[in-house]
Amino acid sequence: MPDRRFVRTLTLAFLAACLCYADTNPVVQQPAPEPPDAWQDAFWTLPIVRFFFPVFDFTGGVPPTETAVPAEPPPPLPGCSVAPLDPIEDPEALQLEAGAGDGAAVDVSGMVPAAARALGRFQSTVAAAGGTIVLKSAYRPAAYQRHLQDVWYKWMFELRDDQDPACQDLRAQVQDEFAGHRLLETQHPVTISDHTRGLAFDAAVDLPNRARLGRRHVTLDSLARLAGLQRPALAADPVHFKYVGQVSLVPVRWAGRRPAPRRHRRASAFSA
Numbered sequence: 575m576p577d578r579r580f581v582r583t584l585t586l587a588f589l590a591a592c593l594c595y596a597d598t599n600p601v602v603q604q605p606a607p608e609p610p611d612a613w614q615d616a617f618w619t620l621p622i623v624r625f626f627f628p629v630f631d632f633t634g635g636v637p638p639t640e641t642a643v644p645a646e647p648p649p650p651l652p653g654c655s656v657a658p659l660d661p662i663e664d665p666e667a668l669q670l671e672a673g674a675g676d677g678a679a680v681d682v683s684g685m686v687p688a689a690a691r692a693l694g695r696f697q698s699t700v701a702a703a704g705g706t707i708v709l710k711s712a713y714r715p716a717a718y719q720r721h722l723q724d725v726w727y728k729w730m731f732e733l734r735d736d737q738d739p740a741c742q743d744l745r746a747q748v749q750d751e752f753a754g755h756r757l758l759e760t761q762h763p764v765t766i767s768d769h770t771r772g773l774a775f776d777a778a779v780d781l782p783n784r785a786r787l788g789r790r791h792v793t794l795d796s797l798a799r800l801a802g803l804q805r806p807a808l809a810a811d812p813v814h815f816k817y818v819g820q821v822s823l824v825p826v827r828w829a830g831r832r833p834a835p836r837r838h839r840r841a842s843a844f845s846a
């Protein structure tokens with residue numbers, strides 16, 4: 575029986591060998607077909623391809639493996655921290671503002687009648703003495719005075735030394751207003767002034783040297799006193815004339831040389 579045992583052993587060995595072969599050489603599993611884009615993804619990640627990204631214009635934008643990051647807009651410039659000038663709404667103030675700077679909108683009609691007559695007398699006597707007078711300002715509505723204050727404070731305390739780029743447009747605007755209204759840095763507009771009360775005017779007066787009225791030497795202030803006016807702040811505000819209500823008597827000698835009707839006619843033009 576050794577032969578049969580040998581054959582059986584050989585058969586078992588053969589079967590075992592077949593099983594071992596089967597375990598160590600399984601049926602090769604076919605990989606699942608790659609999705610259509612997988613090879614493209616692999617392609618874009620190749621170093622050589624990434625090297626040439628900047629060279630070629632890839633229609634469609636960013637390579638597939640890159641996360642598309644939308645370009646952020648530049649951060650907006652922060653606005654100017656200084657508030658703009660308050661708008662003018664009062665019609666009279668608007669009219670004055672429209673003519674600011676060229677003297678076209680000097681409001682004499684808003685002056686109290688006695689002050690307006692004093693202005694007329696003053697203009698007549700300046701002309702009689704060979705001088706010239708240019709009115710810069712007269713009556714100012716309260717709203718207009720508030721605007722002047724607004725400009726003055728905005729310029730002096732907020733914008734004059736402001737270097738913020740976002741504020742330069744507003745700074746230029748307020749600077750123009752400051753100059754156009756002939757404001758002075760040394761003098762802030764008061765809330766209630768002789769102008770809002772209709773008692774004063776600002777005027778640039780030019781008198782010849784050794785001006786005379788008849789035979790009498792006159793000065794700017796003597797002419798003002800003749801008309802019932804004073805300059806209360808001669809040094810700080812030399813153009814400001816205020817009606818003080820006491821008309822100096824016109825010298826008889828001068829009155830005789832200057833026909834009264836002319837003075838009255840000119841004065842009436844400025845009466846309320």
Ligand SMILES: [Zn+2]
Pocket residue numbers: 769774775776811813814815
């Ligand atoms: Zn004034």
